[in-house]
Amino acid sequence: MCRAAPDHNQDVSRHDIAPGGNEMALATGERRQGFRPSLKGIGAVLGTGALVWGALAVQAAIVGERQESTTARLEQQIAQVQAGPPAQAQRYTTEVSDQAKAQPFDATLPPATTAPVKEITLTATDDTIVGIAKDINFTGWTFGGSVPAKPLRVRQGDTVKFTLVNNGKVGHSMDFHAASINPGAAFKTVLPGQSFSFEWKAVNPGVYMFHCGTPPVIEHIGNGMYGAIIVDPAEGLAPAKEFALVQSEYYLDKKGEVYTGHVGKMMEGTPDYVVWNGMANQYVASPLKADPGELIRLWVVNAGPSQTSAFHVIGAVFSAYYPDGNLANKQVGVSTATIPAGGAAMFELTIPDAGTYPFVTHSFADASKGAIGVLQVGTPAAGEADGHTMDAPASGHGSAAAVKLDVTMLDNKFAQPQLSAKAGEMVSVNVVNKGSALHNLRIAGVPGDGGKDAQSALLTGGASGSFTFTPAKAGTYKFICDVHPVEMTGTLTVK
Numbered sequence: 001m002c003r004a005a006p007d008h009n010q011d012v013s014r015h016d017i018a019p020g021g022n023e024m025a026l027a028t029g030e031r032r033q034g035f036r037p038s039l040k041g042i043g044a045v046l047g048t049g050a051l052v053w054g055a056l057a058v059q060a061a062i063v064g065e066r067q068e069s070t071t072a073r074l075e076q077q078i079a080q081v082q083a084g085p086p087a088q089a090q091r092y093t094t095e096v097s098d099q100a101k102a103q104p105f106d107a108t109l110p111p112a113t114t115a116p117v118k119e120i121t122l123t124a125t126d127d128t129i130v131g132i133a134k135d136i137n138f139t140g141w142t143f144g145g146s147v148p149a150k151p152l153r154v155r156q157g158d159t160v161k162f163t164l165v166n167n168g169k170v171g172h173s174m175d176f177h178a179a180s181i182n183p184g185a186a187f188k189t190v191l192p193g194q195s196f197s198f199e200w201k202a203v204n205p206g207v208y209m210f211h212c213g214t215p216p217v218i219e220h221i222g223n224g225m226y227g228a229i230i231v232d233p234a235e236g237l238a239p240a241k242e243f244a245l246v247q248s249e250y251y252l253d254k255k256g257e258v259y260t261g262h263v264g265k266m267m268e269g270t271p272d273y274v275v276w277n278g279m280a281n282q283y284v285a286s287p288l289k290a291d292p293g294e295l296i297r298l299w300v301v302n303a304g305p306s307q308t309s310a311f312h313v314i315g316a317v318f319s320a321y322y323p324d325g326n327l328a329n330k331q332v333g334v335s336t337a338t339i340p341a342g343g344a345a346m347f348e349l350t351i352p353d354a355g356t357y358p359f360v361t362h363s364f365a366d367a368s369k370g371a372i373g374v375l376q377v378g379t380p381a382a383g384e385a386d387g388h389t390m391d392a393p394a395s396g397h398g399s400a401a402a403v404k405l406d407v408t409m410l411d412n413k414f415a416q417p418q419l420s421a422k423a424g425e426m427v428s429v430n431v432v433n434k435g436s437a438l439h440n441l442r443i444a445g446v447p448g449d450g451g452k453d454a455q456s457a458l459l460t461g462g463a464s465g466s467f468t469f470t471p472a473k474a475g476t477y478k479f480i481c482d483v484h485p486v487e488m489t490g491t492l493t494v495k
């Protein structure tokens with residue numbers, strides 16, 4: 001049920017969303033009547049950049065966005081995209097930022113209040129600096145001054161009275177995936193300096209994305225305008241340790257000291273960072289904490305704008321997985337679940353043994369760009385470096401007589417890519433991670449403890465560990481880091 005607020009904002013009505021509108025504003029202010037995008041026709045005229053033009057024009061035409069500044073921006077972006085693909089992707093550090101160290105994004109989730117009407121106001125900004133990674137500051141576009149927005153929580157049956165205040169320099173809007181509402185009336189663009197209210201009823205329980213839907217949507221989401229809203233089911237939920245996690249991508253352009261969003265990279269789908277709750281690897285440095293045997297509930301949104309998440313907790317299986325967070329969607333015994341861009345899911349798990357359990361998108365190209373966090377269950381075992389290492393496989397061998405090998409991990413290579421050992425002779429490997437990313441060392445095809453490949457624990461930056469194995473047969477064996485299996489490889493020669 002939508003009720004447009006009686007015009008705070010006369011101007012907004014002029015900029016109303018008109019689905020099916022076929023008029024496009026040009027930067028000159030002139031309007032092109034009867035604009036009917038034809039990819040083929042445009043392609044013939046404009047050449048290779050045309051598909052992108054087509055995509056943006058269709059989007060703009062469909063939504064009928066007529067705001068001059070947005071249109072000018074759109075044309076700039078088209079020019080940018082037409083200028084060619086982005087420069088070869090640079091690898092940025094995934095070491096946590098000073099901001100993430102000082103104040104990691106709070107992933108804990110307080111319960112919803114019992115008020116049947118939830119009045120929520122969010123302020124849009126487009127100049128909020130976010131410390132994505134060490135020495136990488138980014139001009140975020142936000143709801144409420146953080147990327148992502150702080151999670152919202154209501155109960156099924158509540159009425160949400162929502163107000164968007166636009167303190168930004170361009171138009172912004174709010175699209176609640178949890179709402180069933182006429183988007184043309186409710187999700188419309190609000191001009192800078194103005195505000196707009198609408199209300200909706202939280203009918204469907206679960207977890208949903210919300211985001212700015214002002215064209216080009218990819219830019220507004222790519223710059224940070226999104227968050228999670230949880231709608232508790234009417235029947236309630238079992239008590240649990242709850243966390244809200246939003247996966248999203250950053251695409252960087254260098255403008256002075258502070259980075260801005262690179263729309264060309266967004267269109268190419270080549271993110272520089274993929275992160276949990278806005279900052280690279282922040283929960284590796286500051287793990288989320290739970291107790292052994294405690295029910296853990298994770299509300300996970302994939303804000304995109306474009307990547308698919310393959311959500312997984314290393315060393316655990318979800319006792320229940322609910323697509324969109326609706327209890328009616330229950331699946332059990334799930335290790336890894338797909339969360340599409342714009343989608344969400346709720347996961348429940350119980351971890352019996354104390355230890356360090358990383359949560360990742362198992363699309364490892366993305367995990368290695370910052371989408372790794374850690375669930376710290378119980379207190380770290382003695383000997384675990386600064387509490388962030390996984391338990392090393394217990395060694396059943398005395399290591400006194402073992403041959404010692406030292407391996408140093410860097411970002412992203414092994415400092416000793418060639419190792420050698422003798423068949424039948426026990427080897428003790430000491431590994432130290434001198435990089436900032438999460439690494440391990442696994443020797444493929446050489447049995448270690450418990451029938452698995454001989455391997456170290458997953459080690460955070462600065463941590464160290466050790467493991468032993470006794471190679472049975474001569475040969476050459478490849479060792480890799482499971483987090484960086486392409487770049488981090490080496491060879492063990494057994495004579």
Ligand SMILES: [Cu+2]
Pocket residue numbers: 141171172173212213214220225
């Ligand atoms: Cu926006």
